Amino acid sequence: MNGDDEVGVASDGGNAATEGATTATASPGLLDRLLPTGFRTLFHREVLRFVRRPRNTFLPPAITNVLYFSVFGVILGGRIDSFVLDGREIEYIAFILPGLIVLGAISNAFENSSFSIFHGRWNEYIHEVLTSPLPYTSMVLAYILSSALRGLVVGIIIGLIGLLFTSVPVARPLYLVAFMLVICLLFASFGVVGGLWARDFDYLTVLNQFILRPLVFFGGVFYSLDALEGIAYTVSLFNPMVYMVNGVRYGFFGAAELPPNESLAVLSVLTLAVVALDVELFRRGYGLVD
Amino acid sequence: MTLAIRARNLVKEYDDVRALDGLDISVEAGEFFGLLGPNGAGKTTFINILVGLAHRTDGEAAVFGHDVEAEYQQARDAIGLAPQEYNVDRFFPIQEVLEHKAGYHGIPSGEATRRAEEALKTVGIYEKRDTRFDWLSGGMKRRFMLARALVSDPDLLILDEPTAGVDVQLRRDLWDVINRMNDAGTTILLTTHYIEEAERLCDRVAIMDEGCKVEEASPDELMDRGTDRITVSMGSTPATAPELNLSDVHDARIEDSDLVVTAARGSSVVPDLLRQLEAMGYTVTEVDIERASLEEVFVDMTRTGSAVEA
Missing domain, CATH: 3.40.50.300 (P-loop containing nucleotide triphosphate hydrolases)
Known part of the structure; x- marks a missing residue:
C-alpha cells in the first residue's frame, strides 16, 4: 500500500498528462498536500448532493422544528415550570433548544453518510470512487466531513428557528462548537457503518427510527436528568446522547448536569474509534466489493 | 517489454x-x-x-x-x-x-x-x-x-x-x-x-x-485451428466424393454438383488437393476457400453442453 498519499496524475495514469496537471503534481501547494485533489473532489461532490436539494435536506428539519418549538415550546412549554440548571432559571422552550439542535444535527449527519453510501452501493455508482486511486482514508473522510457539515448546517438552521421563539445565551461558545463538531463527526461516522451494513432501504429506516431517535428522545432533550430517579437515572447514564445534549446545553447556558470535559473527551475518543473502524471497513471492502 | x-x-x-x-x-x-x-x-x-x-x-x-x-x-x-x-x-x-x-x-x-x-x-x-x-x-x-x-x-x-x-x-x-x-x-x-x-x-x-x-x-x-471449407467446381462432377489422401482433410462430399472439402489450414491444403484431383483426372474450374470464423473456434473450445454467448 502506498500510505494515504494520493497518486499523482503523471505517475502512472495518463499517457500524456497535461501540462497543468503535471505541474500541479510536480509541486503541490500546501492545499494540495493537506487536502489532495481527489479528497476535495469527493467532498465537493458530497456537499453538492445535499446543497442542491434543499427541499429534501434542509426544509424538512426546518419545518419539523418549527412544529417542535410551537407545540412543545410555546403551547405545552407555557404550562411547564422553568428548569433550574446550576442555580440558573431557564424557561422550558430555551431548555429544549440544545436538545433539538442535537437531534436535528445528528439525524442529518447520520442520514447523509448512510444514505449516500447505501444509495451508491444500491445503484453501484460508488464504484466510480472505489475504482479510483483515492486512498481509503480520503474516501472515508470525504463522506464523514461532508455529512458532518450537513449536520452542522441543520443544527444552525434549528438554532436560528429557535431564536424566533426564544432567546438563549451562548455562554461557552468554544464548548458549543467543540461538542457540535464532535457529535456531527461521530454520527456521520456511524452513518458510514450504517450505509455499509444496510442491505435494503429498510435497514436505514430501522437504524434511524428504532435506534437513533429513541436514544435521542431518552437523552434528555425534553427533560432534565434531575427528573429521573433510581434505575432510570442510572440507565440514562449509559445513553451517549445524554452527554451530547448535556454538552451542547453547557455550551449555551454555561451550566450542565454532567461534567462537560469528560463528556467531550469520551465522545472524541469514540469518534476516532468509529472513524478508524470506517477506514478498516473500506479497506476490507465490507459491503462494497466481492 | x-x-x-x-x-x-x-x-x-x-x-x-x-x-x-x-x-x-x-x-x-x-x-x-x-x-x-x-x-x-x-x-x-x-x-x-x-x-x-x-x-x-x-x-x-x-x-x-x-x-x-x-x-x-x-x-x-x-x-x-x-x-x-x-x-x-x-x-x-x-x-x-x-x-x-x-x-x-x-x-x-x-x-x-x-x-x-x-x-x-x-x-x-x-x-x-x-x-x-x-x-x-x-x-x-x-x-x-x-x-x-x-x-x-x-x-x-x-x-x-x-x-x-x-x-x-x-x-x-x-x-x-x-x-x-x-x-x-x-x-x-x-x-x-x-x-x-x-x-x-x-x-x-x-x-x-x-x-x-x-x-x-x-x-x-x-482461426487456423478451425475447420476451413473448400468448395471445388469441376468440369464433370463425380457421383461420389473422390478418396483424398491428405492429412489435414476432415471430410469430402458432393454438394450441389461441387466438391466440398473441410480441412484445417485450408489455404495450405489447396495446392495438394488440386494436384490429387488432377492426378485422378478431374478438371478443376473454380476453387473457393471459406475460412473458419473465430466464433466457430470459440464455440468448439468452450463447448460444455451449456449455452454460450457467441
Whole structure:
C-alpha cells in the first residue's frame, strides 16, 4: 500500500498528462498536500448532493422544528415550570433548544453518510470512487466531513428557528462548537457503518427510527436528568446522547448536569474509534466489493 | 517489454463456487487484448479483481507492475474502466460526473473540466453535457461509459462488453475511438461476445472457460485451428466424393454438383488437393476457400453442453 498519499496524475495514469496537471503534481501547494485533489473532489461532490436539494435536506428539519418549538415550546412549554440548571432559571422552550439542535444535527449527519453510501452501493455508482486511486482514508473522510457539515448546517438552521421563539445565551461558545463538531463527526461516522451494513432501504429506516431517535428522545432533550430517579437515572447514564445534549446545553447556558470535559473527551475518543473502524471497513471492502 | 497486466495462478472463490481457477494471463503494454468466454467463464471477475471491486482468494495480479491490492492506488490510477453494467452517478449532469471522476484521479478542477468536455466530444455527446445519465438514449449511455473510462487518460483501458446492445453504426463509431486510443499507445483489454469485434480489433485473444484460460493466440492463429471449407467446381462432377489422401482433410462430399472439402489450414491444403484431383483426372474450374470464423473456434473450445454467448 502506498500510505494515504494520493497518486499523482503523471505517475502512472495518463499517457500524456497535461501540462497543468503535471505541474500541479510536480509541486503541490500546501492545499494540495493537506487536502489532495481527489479528497476535495469527493467532498465537493458530497456537499453538492445535499446543497442542491434543499427541499429534501434542509426544509424538512426546518419545518419539523418549527412544529417542535410551537407545540412543545410555546403551547405545552407555557404550562411547564422553568428548569433550574446550576442555580440558573431557564424557561422550558430555551431548555429544549440544545436538545433539538442535537437531534436535528445528528439525524442529518447520520442520514447523509448512510444514505449516500447505501444509495451508491444500491445503484453501484460508488464504484466510480472505489475504482479510483483515492486512498481509503480520503474516501472515508470525504463522506464523514461532508455529512458532518450537513449536520452542522441543520443544527444552525434549528438554532436560528429557535431564536424566533426564544432567546438563549451562548455562554461557552468554544464548548458549543467543540461538542457540535464532535457529535456531527461521530454520527456521520456511524452513518458510514450504517450505509455499509444496510442491505435494503429498510435497514436505514430501522437504524434511524428504532435506534437513533429513541436514544435521542431518552437523552434528555425534553427533560432534565434531575427528573429521573433510581434505575432510570442510572440507565440514562449509559445513553451517549445524554452527554451530547448535556454538552451542547453547557455550551449555551454555561451550566450542565454532567461534567462537560469528560463528556467531550469520551465522545472524541469514540469518534476516532468509529472513524478508524470506517477506514478498516473500506479497506476490507465490507459491503462494497466481492 | 513491460506487462500492462500480469495475472499468475489467480483464484477467486465465492463460497463453494470457484469463479477463477488458477488464471494466468499476461498483456503487454500497448497491446489490444481480447478476452472471450461463455457466461460465467470468469471474465468480469477477473476485471473486478484488477480494478478493486473484488478481492482475490489467491494468486497474483498486477497492473503495470503494481500489485492490485498492495499498490492499489498506482494500479487503479492507470486504469480506465467501462463496465458492462451502468453504474453512473445519477445525481449530476454527465459532464459533472466526468469532472468528478477526473478529480478522483487527482486532476485539478480546471483541467478536469477540459478533459470532461474533450471526452464528451470524442464520443459525440457533448451537446448532452448538461443532461443526467438517466435521460440519455441507450446508445448515448454506451458512449458515455466510454467517455468516463477515457477522462482520466488511462494507460490501460478495460472495456467489458462495450458495444453490447448497440446498433452497427454506433459499434463502428466506438471501435474507431478505441482503435485511436490503442494507436496512441493505450493498452486495451476487451471482453466481448461479438466475435467479429475480437477478430477486427484484437492483437491477441484469450479464451476463458470455467475460470481458466483455455487458449491464447492471435485471432489468425486461432482461426487456423478451425475447420476451413473448400468448395471445388469441376468440369464433370463425380457421383461420389473422390478418396483424398491428405492429412489435414476432415471430410469430402458432393454438394450441389461441387466438391466440398473441410480441412484445417485450408489455404495450405489447396495446392495438394488440386494436384490429387488432377492426378485422378478431374478438371478443376473454380476453387473457393471459406475460412473458419473465430466464433466457430470459440464455440468448439468452450463447448460444455451449456449455452454460450457467441
